[in-house]
Amino acid sequence: MNPPEPQSTTIVVITDAYPYCEHPESVLVKPELDALATRFGRIIVMPRRRLSDTCDEHLRPGIEICGDLADATDANGLLPAWNALVSADMAYWLRHGTDSRQALSHDIQAAAAARWISRWLQRHPDLSPRQTIFYTFRLSPLTSGLALASRKLHLRIVSRAHTDDLRYGNRQLRLFTARHCKAIFTTSDQTAGVVRRRLSGDRHVHIETRRLGCVDRRTATPAPHVIHNQLTFLTVGPVTEEKRFSQMAEYIDALATARETPIKWIVVGDGPCFDELKTTLAQLTPNRWLTTELLGNVSNDEVHALYATGRIDWTLLLADDGIGCPVALCESMMHGVPVIANDVGGLAEMVDDDSGILLAANPEKEEFIRGIMPYIDSQLRYSRMRLGAREKWASDFDATLLREELADDIAQLAE
Numbered sequence: 001m002n003p004p005e006p007q008s009t010t011i012v013v014i015t016d017a018y019p020y021c022e023h024p025e026s027v028l029v030k031p032e033l034d035a036l037a038t039r040f041g042r043i044i045v046m047p048r049r050r051l052s053d054t055c056d057e058h059l060r061p062g063i064e065i066c067g068d069l070a071d072a073t074d075a076n077g078l079l080p081a082w083n084a085l086v087s088a089d090m091a092y093w094l095r096h097g098t099d100s101r102q103a104l105s106h107d108i109q110a111a112a113a114a115r116w117i118s119r120w121l122q123r124h125p126d127l128s129p130r131q132t133i134f135y136t137f138r139l140s141p142l143t144s145g146l147a148l149a150s151r152k153l154h155l156r157i158v159s160r161a162h163t164d165d166l167r168y169g170n171r172q173l174r175l176f177t178a179r180h181c182k183a184i185f186t187t188s189d190q191t192a193g194v195v196r197r198r199l200s201g202d203r204h205v206h207i208e209t210r211r212l213g214c215v216d217r218r219t220a221t222p223a224p225h226v227i228h229n230q231l232t233f234l235t236v237g238p239v240t241e242e243k244r245f246s247q248m249a250e251y252i253d254a255l256a257t258a259r260e261t262p263i264k265w266i267v268v269g270d271g272p273c274f275d276e277l278k279t280t281l282a283q284l285t286p287n288r289w290l291t292t293e294l295l296g297n298v299s300n301d302e303v304h305a306l307y308a309t310g311r312i313d314w315t316l317l318l319a320d321d322g323i324g325c326p327v328a329l330c331e332s333m334m335h336g337v338p339v340i341a342n343d344v345g346g347l348a349e350m351v352d353d354d355s356g357i358l359l360a361a362n363p364e365k366e367e368f369i370r371g372i373m374p375y376i377d378s379q380l381r382y383s384r385m386r387l388g389a390r391e392k393w394a395s396d397f398d399a400t401l402l403r404e405e406l407a408d409d410i411a412q413l414a415e
Helices: 027-039 066-071 088-094 099-124 140-155 163-167 169-178 189-198 245-259 272-284 300-308 327-334 365-377 380-398 399-415
Strands: 007-015 038-046 063-065 133-138 156-160 181-186 207-209 229-237 265-269 290-296 314-317 338-341 356-359
Touching: 007 027, 027 038, 027 156, 027 189, 027 399, 038 066, 066 338, 099 140, 099 169, 133 399, 140 229, 156 399, 163 169, 163 189, 169 327, 181 399, 229 245, 229 300, 229 327, 245 272, 245 290, 245 314, 245 365, 265 272, 265 300, 272 290, 300 327, 314 327, 327 338, 327 380, 338 365, 356 365, 365 380
Parallel strands: 007 038, 007 133, 038 063, 133 156, 156 181, 181 207, 229 265, 229 314, 265 290, 314 338, 338 356
Antiparallel strands: none
């Protein structure tokens, strides 16, 4: 079947820093852009800041980069506050629900964004509201700014939403923003439910689950799994409070002690709780069966290179409620590496008996050890689970297919 003819509508994609950044945002944005490029003749990528002097130059034809927003913001991606202080929007939201310092900061940036976007569009008369769709990757102050500007300009806005987006700003502005979006896409059914509840089930807000997934990065002849005397666990992601890194360290230590089997735990990522994780590891009783390797931030290519060795046995993630369907776990399953996770957020939508081990929301060490033991003792059972993980990715988390569905949804909004 021939691909659809590109539409004349322009898509303005507002990112955090892509294409002036590397992993992890590039992993989220690039597949989306590739899919949109097959549906629309012109795509403008507009980052709010620059995190790197390096720019991803491997963009498809029809995708252009606009640095105007990044030029207008400071190093933290914030617009000048004076843009908001002279705004009638700011005066309104100061009287309606700005009840915390964090909410005030959100409202200031939203009002500043509305003013900046309105002026930016005046300089770009070719981007008429009827022929342009604005797409943001979070319900952020920039999304709220688009919504505020939309009252006069009648903009078409679509956005992704995550549960942690709901922690910022005041509730009334958040609901106002959602009502001005043509569609809101979440990464899991669980997240969609949370967003609906936090928006009071407003029937005017259109919310759909559109998972991110990951693209196939395996070679034509992927490396076989290496049977060895050491179990290797991998955890990939920001080291934050929402990810229970200290608990994971204690559980892996308990498994090594109980099993008396050499175990290696590799952690990829950095974040505000990185020092706390190092302290936890230092406080563990010396264990000759356990070694850890904290790699910090590495490129996505290096993560895939770890999987390509065939020596990663399990991917482990224990998290708090509110997590969606992490791309890091999609990449694990794509490589045929089973996942161990707890039953919170969207993780239950990813992990089943065929693709990994789903623990209770707040598992004890004994449950973790008991759950994995049968697969340590049986290579046949474990090999079947590796096949199941790969099949789960192919059926539910292949980004090439998932992002095409999203692109189709946005294309329908343009009709």
